[in-house]
Amino acid sequence: MTFTLEIHSATTIAHPNIALIKYWGNRDDTLNLPANGSISFNLAALEARTNVTFNLDFPADQLVINQEPAGGLALARVSAMLDLVRAMAKLNVHALVESTLNFPIGTGIASSAAGFAALALAASRAAGLDLNDKKLSCLARRGSGSACRSIPGGFVEWLPGISDETSYAVSFAAPDHWDLVDVIVVLQNQPKKTGSREGHTIAFTSPLQEARVADAPRRLQACRDAIRWKDFGALAEIIELDSNMMHAVMMTSSPPLQYWEAGSIALMQAVPGWRSEGLQVAYTLDAGPNVHLICARKDAEMVREKVLEVSTPVDIIVSGIGGPARIVRSV
Numbered sequence: 001m002t003f004t005l006e007i008h009s010a011t012t013i014a015h016p017n018i019a020l021i022k023y024w025g026n027r028d029d030t031l032n033l034p035a036n037g038s039i040s041f042n043l044a045a046l047e048a049r050t051n052v053t054f055n056l057d058f059p060a061d062q063l064v065i066n067q068e069p070a071g072g073l074a075l076a077r078v079s080a081m082l083d084l085v086r087a088m089a090k091l092n093v094h095a096l097v098e099s100t101l102n103f104p105i106g107t108g109i110a111s112s113a114a115g116f117a118a119l120a121l122a123a124s125r126a127a128g129l130d131l132n133d134k135k136l137s138c139l140a141r142r143g144s145g146s147a148c149r150s151i152p153g154g155f156v157e158w159l160p161g162i163s164d165e166t167s168y169a170v171s172f173a174a175p176d177h178w179d180l181v182d183v184i185v186v187l188q189n190q191p192k193k194t195g196s197r198e199g200h201t202i203a204f205t206s207p208l209q210e211a212r213v214a215d216a217p218r219r220l221q222a223c224r225d226a227i228r229w230k231d232f233g234a235l236a237e238i239i240e241l242d243s244n245m246m247h248a249v250m251m252t253s254s255p256p257l258q259y260w261e262a263g264s265i266a267l268m269q270a271v272p273g274w275r276s277e278g279l280q281v282a283y284t285l286d287a288g289p290n291v292h293l294i295c296a297r298k299d300a301e302m303v304r305e306k307v308l309e310v311s312t313p314v315d316i317i318v319s320g321i322g323g324p325a326r327i328v329r330s331v
Helices: 072-089 111-126 133-143 145-150 196-201 209-214 216-229 232-251 262-276 297-310
Strands: 007-014 017-021 026-028 038-042 048-055 062-065 068-070 095-101 155-159 168-173 180-186 281-284 291-296 315-319 326-330
Touching: 007 111, 017 145, 017 216, 017 232, 017 281, 017 291, 038 145, 038 216, 048 111, 062 072, 068 072, 072 095, 072 111, 072 133, 095 111, 111 133, 111 145, 111 326, 133 145, 133 168, 145 155, 145 168, 155 216, 168 216, 180 297, 209 216, 209 232, 216 232, 232 262, 232 281, 232 291, 262 281, 262 291, 262 297, 291 297, 297 315
Parallel strands: 062 095
Antiparallel strands: 007 048, 007 326, 017 038, 038 155, 048 095, 062 068, 155 168, 180 291, 180 315, 281 291
16 A cells, blocks of 8 residues: 555554563663563453544644543654654654543553554554564554564563564464453552653662563563463462562662552452462552452452452453454555
8 A cells, every 4th residue: 555645544453461471671762672571461351442544734743542632742652653654654744643542541551552552553554554563563662662562462472682673572372372361450540650661761770670680581481381381370470470570670779669559469468368279360560559360261250259358449350361453444
């Protein structure tokens, strides 16, 4: 497709992802090259739906999120990605970006990952490009590091790489490989004071970060093996350790970042006991207070009931494993 008309647009859907082995800290903040690789799966029940329209009549880029005009840093980050797309497509046309998310933004549920994955696909297609998954993943990474993991579907690994072209995410198991769900305990649905983007830049001020990064290959291999063999006990052990290590780095950075709340700690203390009672459940937390309880689908309702015994969440969202980012309309 070539850009010959005054207007081109595309609408896409991408899912947020929950990291089982975490990404925290960059080797290159401009390219969002991560300090270590990571593993995640997409969340089927949650999505960002994004429409990008290039129009020769637009005087500037515009951004609308959940029907509200957005400016400032949000618009600047979107325009920066649009600039990458325009350079690739050799365009000099502004765009309107309209994005709707069906889950809270900026609370540690990977809204940036879903948003920039959807934007990368929609903007590139609207600009007349037909990028493969590797190039799309690289493009999404430039907007938000973890967005690269929302391009493929199922169980995904982000290969850290050493350059812009070698740092991308790939799927290593299909969504139906293992019937797990994420019981997301939403303890706070307001945007956090310090976003992940800012947190990545101070990760190496922690004296613990180098040790965390050095041990990452071992944790990645343990997680891959647990998923491959559907070994829940091994999965629980490694993802809880990895989550705790990341938050230890956050709490010992300068300035320190403390995302846990009382409800977060109560759940982390309770989960091992539930597991000893026979429930297949493990916790992990991204950069926020909300707790992701990874469990077997058969145990999801029991996990939900137990959550309500020890906390008073704003909401509980249950999601299975989602597929890749996809186009729903292109004209």
